[in-house]
Amino acid sequence: MREIVIKTENLSKRFGTFTAVNEINFEVYKGEIFGFLGANGAGKTTAMRMLCGLSTPSSGSATIAGFDIFRDTDKIKKNIGYMSQKFSLYENLTVLENIHFFGGIYGLSNQQLKEKSEVLVNKLGLYQEVNKLVSSLPLGWKQKLSFSVAILHEPKIVFLDEPTGGVDPVTRRQFWDLIYEASDSGMTIFVTTHYMDEAEYCNRICIMVDGSISALDSAPNLKLKFKANSMDEVFYALARGAKRGE
Amino acid sequence: MKQLFVFIKKEFAHVLRDRKTLLILFGLPIVQILIFGFALTNEVKNSKIVIFDQAKDVSSLKLISKIETSRYFEIDKMLQHNQEVEEAFKTGKIKMAVIFPENFNHDLLHTNKATIQIISDATDPNTATMLNNYVTAIIGDYQAQLNKNFEVPYRIVPEVKMLYNPQLKGVHNFVPGVMAMVLMLVCVMMTAISIVREKETGTMEVLLVSPFKPLLVIVAKTIPYLILSLMNIVIILILSVFVLELPVNGNLFLLFAESTLFIITSLSLGMFISIQTETQQTAMLISLVGMFLPTLLLSGFMFPIENMPKPLQIVSNIVPAKWFYIIIKSIMIKGLGFAAIWKQTFILAGITTFFILISIKKFKIRLA
Incomplete structure (x- = not known):
């Protein structure tokens, strides 16, 4: 039996x-x-915001990393990382300052910050840009940096809200390499997306239509179930019944 | 605690790296002090006047030379005929005509009463009133001299004394007013914008997901502005003392304490606005329309509150700058102590508490 890190019950x-x-x-x-x-408008961002503690559920319950989302919000916050769909680094701070700031508000010590930023900069190949303002980086790098900063404090779960909006497929692929790496180290990744190719990269997929879950399984199983060749077809089969417009 | 420090450091970096913000922060007060101190004084200097002296005797000549040496007036022309008076006004350059009747000295010495006709160009009523006051003061001065030399009083002159501002210096009013305005602008608008900016860029969400306490986010955002505003007050005071030659008559420590209170009031207003708004533009507009304009118009700094219609007088009571303006005027110009301003301080503290409480309440609702 695998360890459950997120569990929701009639969450509304x-x-x-x-x-x-x-x-x-x-x-x-x-x-x-x-x-x-x-x-x-299917409700995926709202659902995610509830899990992150940005929004209080109207009813139902949920536990994140074993903590109740109503009572233990402080403990949850220490155990999760978050990357919003809006780009979320400070443009007029340098790469290093951003790393130090976000690490700092998670309470990392100076020693930890120094080590971690070195590792991170090496991994992303940003040596030349360490002291440049984030605003001067290309979007793809900003997003990789943003993700790396979100997992700097080694959270148990990281929430990514449409993290790859607006970047080219190659950069998106590189971004997913980072996600796999984090997942291999035991981190749980919760990601919302529009892109069906990205859906294929996930272990399991949950499709929401009009605020409810209409399917939840791995990509191969979903394709089998809906007799579809691609996730696109699965999605259209489900979304066709949607009443809420764009 | 360390987290708070990290945050404040970041805020300083934001402010210090943004040239435009810096310019508003420090350029604005300096420019305002200089503009208000020099260009926009309501003091009238070197006004052109004409004199029609029909008497040409000792008294009239003495008075004319007194008027001439005053820096408020510049005698444009000595008239010879009555009809020249109207012509002079028609040129538009002449602000005032002083007309001495025949037998001026004789009347003064023998009937103890003489009249001088003073005609002012009242198209600008404020200037006209001001000039009238100046010339009356000069006449009064001469009268006093006369009465000193001869023991018989020649005329009863109503004593006009300009309390606290004997030379009717305009800067006196402006320095406290500019202080109120600059602090309002810097604290309210800058804090509101800097908080709302984080909402716009999405970094606010990241901060709220982090273990950093939401309320501390707001506190950390306000602290740099508190410090920068205090620096601003120092700059304004230095300028006013050394450039405008306006001394601080009261207790400097009290002045800073009251200023800090007003800065906190402004910061709490900025907090309140930022919690209510979602975009920088809205925050800026609300700050300008909701805070800056009332500060300018209803604090008593530009327009005397006593002259306003009753409803506006009532509204002016909720403008924090009004109370601050009274406080600063009392300390700086009148040199009064806390005993004279405890009521205003109390009101200001009340407004501050109100906005802080309401901000905390609203903030919780939003994040719940």
């Missing part, structure tokens, strides 16, 4: 009369790359 979020997320139930295992798919 309502804004007035609108139900953004409707009683979702799922489990995510340790070290897994868990893909969260859905059209715009």
